[in-house]
Amino acid sequence: MKEHLEQCMQAIVDGDSPKAAELAKASLDKGYPVLEVIEKGFARGIREVGRLWEEGELFLPELVIGAEAMKKAMEVLRPALEAGEAAEKLGRVVIGTIEGDIHDIGKTLVATMLSANGFEVTDLGADVPVKRFVDEAEKTGADWIAVSALLTTTMPGQKRVIDELASRSLRGKIRVMVGGAPCSKEWAAEIGADGYAGDAVAAVALARQKTA
Numbered sequence: 001m002k003e004h005l006e007q008c009m010q011a012i013v014d015g016d017s018p019k020a021a022e023l024a025k026a027s028l029d030k031g032y033p034v035l036e037v038i039e040k041g042f043a044r045g046i047r048e049v050g051r052l053w054e055e056g057e058l059f060l061p062e063l064v065i066g067a068e069a070m071k072k073a074m075e076v077l078r079p080a081l082e083a084g085e086a087a088e089k090l091g092r093v094v095i096g097t098i099e100g101d102i103h104d105i106g107k108t109l110v111a112t113m114l115s116a117n118g119f120e121v122t123d124l125g126a127d128v129p130v131k132r133f134v135d136e137a138e139k140t141g142a143d144w145i146a147v148s149a150l151l152t153t154t155m156p157g158q159k160r161v162i163d164e165l166a167s168r169s170l171r172g173k174i175r176v177m178v179g180g181a182p183c184s185k186e187w188a189a190e191i192g193a194d195g196y197a198g199d200a201v202a203a204v205a206l207a208r209q210k211t212a
Contacts, residue, residue, distance in 0.1 A: 001032055005041040008073070012045025013052075015065030017072040024076035034080050035118065038073075046070045046113060047201055054199075064105055070112045078115070089120050090208060091143035094136045096124030098157035103150035103180075106200075110146060110179065113200035119207060130160045137165075137174050144207055146197075149180040158183075159191040177206055 004027070011020040020042065027037040049066035052058040058066075095111045097103055104126045111123040122140055124132060137145050145165075149155045158178045165171045175194040178187065188196035194210060197203035 004030075004032065005037065005044075008037060008041025009045035009048065012042055012066050012069050012073070013048050015049075015062060015069050017065075017069045020069040020073040021076050024073040027077070028080055034077055038077060039117065042070055042073045042077075043113065043117060046109070050109065050200060060105070063109075067105070067109050067112055071108075074112065074115055090118040092120045092122070092140055093144040093146055093207060094122045094124065094133060094140060094142045095146040095148070096128035096133060097126035097148045097150070097180075098154050098161070099127055099129045100157065101149055101151050101154040102126045103148070106150070106180065107146075107148040110148070110197070110200045110203045113204050114146075114207060117204045117208070119204075130157060130164050133161050134164045134168060134170065134174075138168070138170065142174055144175050144177060144194075144210075146177045146179065146203065149178070149183060152182045155180075155182055155187065158193065162192050175210055177203060179203060 004023070008023050011023055027034065046066060049058060049063060053063045093114050095107060097107045107126070111121050115121045122136055124136060133145050133147065145161060147158045147161050149158055162171070162176050165174055165176070177195045177197050178193045179197045183196060185196045195206045197206050
């Protein structure tokens with residue numbers, strides 16, 4: 001199985017979507033533990049892609065291709081996760097990029113990593129209105145709303161999500177994490193968010209810590 005996990009990781013690093021999907025199917029056919037395959041194989045690959053990108057060894061197109069390969073693997077594995085290991089779910093997250101901002105890549109990586117690490121994720125995409133975040137979180141019983149902003153001009157929308165939760169008396173029930181290039185821990189504290197995540201790995205760690 002160790003060799004299989006290495007192949008899963010490498011498929012993500014290589015951005016090989018067909019291979020990732022093939023290996024995911026093989027994991028199910030061989031009866032390997034799904035969460036272990038995700039965490040020690042595919043998720044390890046996407047973390048490596050993120051590390052290489054941060055260090056300048058990979059470029060944005062390669063980052064996107066790696067994320068796409070991860071998505072293809074998860075498409076194959078998700079039904080098995082939901083059917084056989086639902087109890088392993090760590091929580092529910094609604095995620096999106098705030099209204100006025102169409103940047104999608106970082107948010108998609110975070111959504112993929114959260115899903116790979118046992119969270120049930122509803123990805124609303126980009127340019128998401130404030131009320132839709134809260135509507136969806138209320139509907140799905142989410143533990144978290146994760147709001148991304150890549151432009152300084154759209155950052156105030158993150159605070160409006162928190163204000164909207166407060167106006168519906170949901171502030172204590174649903175937590176909010178913020179992220180995106182112009183955001184910071186200081187910004188999160190200023191607007192009353194429950195945390196800041198600078199990357200996908202940090203988002204998973206924050207969600208795990210606060211949901212536990």
